[in-house]
Amino acid sequence: QVHLQESGPGQLKPSETLSLTCTVSGGSVSNGAYYWNWIRQPPGKGLEWIGYVYYSGITKYKSSLKSRVAISGDMSKNQFSLKMSSVTVADTAVYYCAREPLIYSSSSYFDFWGQGTLVTVSS
Amino acid sequence: EIVLTQSPGTLSLSPGERATLSCRASETISRAFLAWYQHKPGRAPRLLIYGASYRATGIPDRFSGSGSGTDFTLTIIRLEPEDFAVYYCQQYGSSPQTFGQGTKVEIK
Numbered sequence: 001q002v003h004l005q006e007s008g009p010g011q012l013k014p015s016e017t018l019s020l021t022c023t024v025s026g027g028s029v030s031n032g033a034y035y036w037n038w039i040r041q042p043p044g045k046g047l048e049w050i051g052y053v054y055y056s057g058i059t060k061y062k063s064s065l066k067s068r069v070a071i072s073g074d075m076s077k078n079q080f081s082l083k084m085s086s087v088t089v090a091d092t093a094v095y096y097c098a099r100e101p102l103i104y105s106s107s108s109y110f111d112f113w114g115q116g117t118l119v120t121v122s123s
Numbered sequence: 124e125i126v127l128t129q130s131p132g133t134l135s136l137s138p139g140e141r142a143t144l145s146c147r148a149s150e151t152i153s154r155a156f157l158a159w160y161q162h163k164p165g166r167a168p169r170l171l172i173y174g175a176s177y178r179a180t181g182i183p184d185r186f187s188g189s190g191s192g193t194d195f196t197l198t199i200i201r202l203e204p205e206d207f208a209v210y211y212c213q214q215y216g217s218s219p220q221t222f223g224q225g226t227k228v229e230i231k
């Protein structure tokens with residue numbers, strides 16, 4: 001069974017950089033059959049896809065977040081990470097990491113998720 | 124991007140009853156690329172259905188999905204106590220993937 005676990009600071013001040021790591025067990029981030037994603041859910045709002053990294057280093061981001069987001073993988077640690085710069089209170093959310101099987105070359109569903117980590121941005 | 128509207132917002136039912144959840148898209152979802160997830164507080168979301176009607180591995184057959192185009196349905200026949208949760212739909216036929224706001228199935 002694949003297990004994903006998010007980790008990172010839970011509190012940030014506006015303008016700081018959010019850094020989260022997802023540790024994968026029971027599967028490998030170097031497996032070319034999957035994308036490795038970050039998704040978030042602000043309090044009381046819906047889920048929002050942020051972006052993914054592929055084992056080759058290819059990334060894709062939601063266009064509205066692209067200028068502030070970077071996702072990278074660390075094959076040696078079987079982890080992938082999210083960095084989001086210049087955070088504001090609007091970035092307060094539960095952040096999830098999730099695995100996405102490749103379907104041809106299009107987007108797909110998420111077959112395994114982490115339980116999420118709350119990040120609060122407040123001055 | 125495609126907007127998904129789920130209804131109702133909350134469904135109050137008793138164990139053993141049937142739950143019917145709706146997910147309506149703002150435009151046609153190509154190839155019925157729609158998934159459903161179950162989410163309980165503090166837990167990882169769980170994939171139930173993909174491709175509108177295919178159950179994910181290990182999902183009981185009391186869960187079924189149907190629909191095409193812009194209208195999709197998740198049905199849970201004979202609710203079990205562990206089925207009370209929030210359910211989300213997600214489309215992946217168009218980039219970016221988007222999610223519905225969720226339907227909470229609560230114990231009546």
